[in-house]
Amino acid sequence: MNTPIDPAWAWQRYRPSNATPWDAKAAGHLLRRATFGPTRADLQAAVDAGPDRAIDQLFAGRNDQAHDALWITMSQAVRDSNNAGQLPALWLYRMLASPHPLREKMTLFWHNHFATSNLKVQNAAAMLGQYELMRRHAFGPFRPLLAEMSRDPAMMIWLDTTQSTRRQPNENYARELMELFSLGIQNMRRPGQRNYTEHDIREAARAFTGWRVDNNQAAFRQADHDDGEKSVFGQRGRFRGDDIVRLCLEQESAAYFLCRKLFVCFVSETIAPTPELLEPLAAEFRRNDYDVGDLLQRMLRSNLFFSPQAYRARVKSPVEFALGIVRGLEGSGESRPGVSTSSLALALEGLGQKLFYPPSVAGWNGGRAWLNGQSFLLRQNLALALTSTADNRFGRRCDPAALVRGVAAEEMVDFFLKLFLQDDVPAATRSQLLEYATGATRQNYPVFWTREDAADQRVRSLCHLILCLPEYQLA
């Protein structure tokens, strides 16, 4: 049984020490969690900057007007053509190219939190509108995000707010608002106690009546709104949607609920997020009026985050797995064009993560559910497709051999282990990889291949093997 973690120690600011030094391993850990995987340059820059500045830089992002302008052009083109097929690829492109990867990572967190699928919405513009909303509030205060989400066109179509009228209030949004978006069913601090009743849902549903979507904008129609008195969480009033949001956030459970979700996403899937452990965070979160940025900073700068307990304590989602490879191989660097995100989006769909199409309103299960015998095989195949250069979907854009040419087997092994795993693998694993890299020089190749062809092939195979290691599946 694990020793309980001292909350006071857990959320104290991390200071490098001999036991937990700030090195490539720690920097890699931070960048895997807060971005979609580091490039060689990112890794070195973070090591050089130290933990405080590295985290400051993650929150600040970079200013890149050309990227912003390109995003406006591309997203407008997708809106204009209602080309929903391009939505996943468009976001993957931004994840790879964004000057603010933490903002994209948080937007992905919110996408899983407010899980809305275009399968029902069928409207690329509305889905992009919701994405922009989540990105705008990615680490701002939660209250305006939740209020705006309640009248977001995609959400209104997804959870039937557009069908909800004074005569026939639809309970879907009110239910998910409480169960999945702000409170959770069970009260974490009082076991056995529920956070809301069916009565609360019915009454709250009345407050969200009267909304519809016109010309892709939310439109309120007073005639369809139930303006009567409602009773929610024991309070009475002629509540509207924003009032219900306010009432939800007045509940003690709201802060714990969100802290828990962020904890699982950014700190650990294996440490139990007990109320005691989360208490300091939840208290501060409420005091700060639900400022998500402050909460996330506290988590990322904490002892617990950089502790061995949190290290590799998350399974990479398919998006993290694939983008980590692409970024590691610098397939999105400015000097070389990145991979086709359209092809990547299709491959990720096969791995179970299609952006803008979460499987249900509860989002992706995540964690261990990402890995099973079949999905692991599919990950291996995707890694092969990305690195072999022989797969026409990705071509030669992510060629590991372009990074390492003309070096000895040992140097080759060390290069990729440092890039993808910061050298943190068991000695036996490294020996086996070295044995493969050395033995591969004795393999036969077709007579029409050049020596360079054969050498490049060895590099690609070695890189593929490293990406198939169990350690690489963890964040």
Added chain:
Amino acid sequence: MHLHRWIVMAALLSAPAFAAADEAKDPLRFVPAQADVVVKIERPRALLQILEKDDLVADAKKLAAVRDVLDSTNLRQLEQLIAYFEKSLGADKYELLDLVAGGGIVLAGKIENPAGALAVVQARDDKRLKQLVEHALRLADAERERLEVKEPIRKTDYKGVPTIAFGDASAALVDGALLIASKKEILKGVLDHHLAAHPPIGTVAAFQEARAALPAGAHVWGWLNLDTVKKQPGFKAGFDAATQDPFLMLLFGGFTDVIKRSTYATAFLQHDGHELRLGVRMPAGRDGMSAISKLVIPERDGGTLPMLKTSRSYASFSYFLDLGQLWEHRRKIFNDKQADAMDKAEQEFAKVALGIKLGTLLQQMGNHHRVVVAAPEKMPYASKAYAEIPAFAVVIDVRDPQFSKTINLAVRAGGFAAVLASKGSAALSEKEHAGHKLVCLSFVEGKALEGDPTGLRFNYSPCFAMVGDQLLFSSTLGLGKEMIDELSRPSAEKPQPATSRARLDLAATAVPLGERPESVMTQLILAQSLSPAAARDEVRRLVALTEKLGAVNLAIHYGARDFRFDVRWQRDKDSP
């Protein structure tokens, strides 16, 4: 394709041949009379050179997507393999292709008893070919060993003919030709047939008749035994279902009817200067056609009306469809439920059209329909349409002089009903253009319209007009006006006997592409990971390439006793 398969293919495509001959024999001599499908490439080298020397192909090679393919590891390795053979045999790939396949390549298949495929490659030079196959087999064996493929390449012989087998596939060298069969039983059957000098496919009357109908100089042509195809359970079930479905019969009625009565079909591909032509022929036509099929095919060789064209059109269709006859015989053509639904629709229509019956309109209307699809135009709304939709117009000729009056009343009444139903979101107006009155419906901005939350309506400003004896409906006012101009001037098009025609003006698609490059740019950035600057350049290259694409003309002609379907891709932009 994996490398070892490339090599095995290369090995099988090259084999020891025999005496060199100035004129290669016809590879069809190996194809038994029982074959159900035959495809022949007459001059492989010429076909390859047409592809490689085409200026459009040269331009296409400058596109990033094509460059990516050309630069791919697989293609590089294939090129290295070809270079290896070129170096080993002292001849370039064109010469090698002539040596191996200068007499033509035939692909033949049998659908059943037993099913299988055969390729015949007729060589010209034996010695070089022998060297090539020796190299190829050595390579294939080494690659097989490297990849730890357990299946050996077996060299045996059958009735004195040397054969090679790999997996199920078998190959043999006979009389200066390489035979490759999908199964060893197929190869044995072909060899038995050839060695016993049985009559080949060329002696079959239907095959001879089909070949006689082919144009001289076809680069590739094919023949299909429809009698056998029609007996296949899968095909038969689908075909029967299609012929019993009245809607499918209206769409494909003539075509399915012709298939039903034809014993074979033949197709060819021909390249002539700036025209690429694909043709399909069948030996049955209007004579003996079922009544329902005649709804979509004129009785005589009357042909179709000229296709229409506007400054922004990129697709134009002209076809025959007798809706009056369809209405009159609806109880025979459709089932009771469908016919009842049509009767009900007529009643509903009459309610909003001042009592005018739909059946009356259809019977007064003519048989010749023309449709034009055009690039989206600037709309008279400040509100932006959510997704841009191309404009389109439909033109139908008039059979009954009364029609003009009836349709005018019906359209105005229907428009008025639509305005009422929209609760103030739509308005009806009348405009004039070149002396013709247009009845127009437009949408009021700032007013919600039930059922259109995304504002798709702002793609439309539908209008209606009578232009002489032609009824015009257009989805937008701009296109409607252009159509009036087009209908008012004499057509430059020559009369055509085809019963359905279409023209896809590929070059015209460059206009919207150039006007709104963002959509393609986005596609290029996402699909090919181009930088924004490279994507912009790529769009410019695409526009330039598209402008050279010319037009594709499709024509379906039901003669009295024959069926002809022609697709002509004409690169000359002034082509008819």
